[in-house]
Amino acid sequence: MAEPMKIRTTLKGDSADVRVLMVHPMETGLRKDASGSIVPMHFIQEVAVKVNGKLAIEGQISQAVSRNPVFSFRLKGVKAGDKLEIAWLDNKGERSQIETAIA
Amino acid sequence: MRLPLALLLALCLAAPGARAQDSKKEIEKYQRMIADSSPAELFELQGEDVWKKPQGPRKVSLERCDLGLGAGVLKGAYARLPRYFKDADRVMDLETRLLYCMTTLQGRDGAQASRTAFGTADKPSEMEMLSAYIAGQSRGVRLAPGATHPKEKAAYELGKALFFYRAGPWDFSCASCHGETGKRIRMQDLPMLSKPQYARPVVAAWPAYRVSTSEMRTMQWRMNDCYRQMRFPEPEFASDATVAVITYLTVNARGEPYRGPGTKR
């Protein structure tokens, strides 16, 4: 089954409130599974937000963020139809990306 | 600015109650924040995939499943459950009906589907994803469980009787925790589910994503886990007993606009 990201944008004048929901286990590397072995670290390390191809936000995330993170931010100087691209990279080198138009 | 000593002492002495109140305020703030955008939405998307996926020996999807408003009609269907279904001659809640469609439409093994109905954070169950998806299709619709058919009325009465039935080594009934207003277990507020005023906002927030365990949880799961903590033996998934209690609670919550899958601690 595909692992979706979901974006919601709310445009108010020239700024947009953006909310992104991501599917990711965000394992801290401290948790033990049912058999008692450590579940290895597996978490998103970098998040990048681009507007019309230009980098707007670059964030470094740590294990402190819980599973299935929800990121919320406000972009200024945007208009309806602007291309919004959100990408993440995790500590295992796995990536995911989603694109949408600001509405 | 230095606090007067008396004020400082007063603040320290007020600590136990005040700290509990502060915790409560922080929890409420947190609940407002997470209610806005929740991983529950991801389960809705996954549920849509499951709904449309051909499965079982008959290799069909669930899209012809009748949840009470006609085959495949999802808008507003969840808000009308539990209700009587003529083809099964039973009152059914959402999960009971989904199990019925999985077995009759798709030819899948009912016992196996029941066994795997409650997932884990690593492996959510199809039932959980489907519940989120279908419930999401009733956003804003007022809860209107079946009330006219004799079996619907009987389910309500049975649910009510079960709600107040004290048993087990700890002498618990549902009412032991949910029979009074203004109480909490540890820091978890306990709604008085026998009264509509308190049942409404709570019933209208299930199924729900539980942040602390990263799991989507359903009403059938809630029945199961309550009975576990009540020190009872285990109820059968989608049994008449569980449907009866869910009916009782939903009827008590009648009229409340359904909020969509909720988010909890």
Next chain:
Amino acid sequence: MRAILFFAAFALTAPVLAQDVTGVLKRDFHARGQATMDRVDQDALQFVCTKFADKPPAELAKLLESDQMKTFVFPAGSLVGDWKRGEKIAQSGRGATWSDPKNAPAGGSCYNCHQLSPQEASYGTIGPSLLRFGKLRGDGPEIQKYVYGKIYNAKAYNLCSQMPRLGYSGTLTEQQIKDLVALLLDPESPVNK
């Protein structure tokens, strides 16, 4: 004998449960782990409290409470144990469920319903606060007996109380109850500081 007569009289006149709830439970529930099916059968106390929605007639309640008092088993010697162990027992919610191993030590689940040590902010309000319990009531033999008895079988004092019969049900051992008595009564316990 009087209890049976009173019970019969009230059973005939009180609102009758039109459901065979026990039958439904027997049909729709199954044993799992240590949670066996006999748990759905009601004893007299559970039957009466269910029938009267936890407000039984006073005479009947008194009779059944005295029956409950007969279940008390007091330890020989001191009733007061170690409050440090008591605090751990009060914090633990384990025991008696189908997900608890049958012979593993249980807890008292006390913080689920009660406030105890002031340092613990995460406490329930189903039962009264027990803050300063010993400080307010002393720690002599009478109060020790009352506290031990209350934990052993709370229903002896209040028939339809929601407090589990932690001793009578076999959930807590004699030593564990003594440790809880200490938590409540020992002047050194954080409850009393």
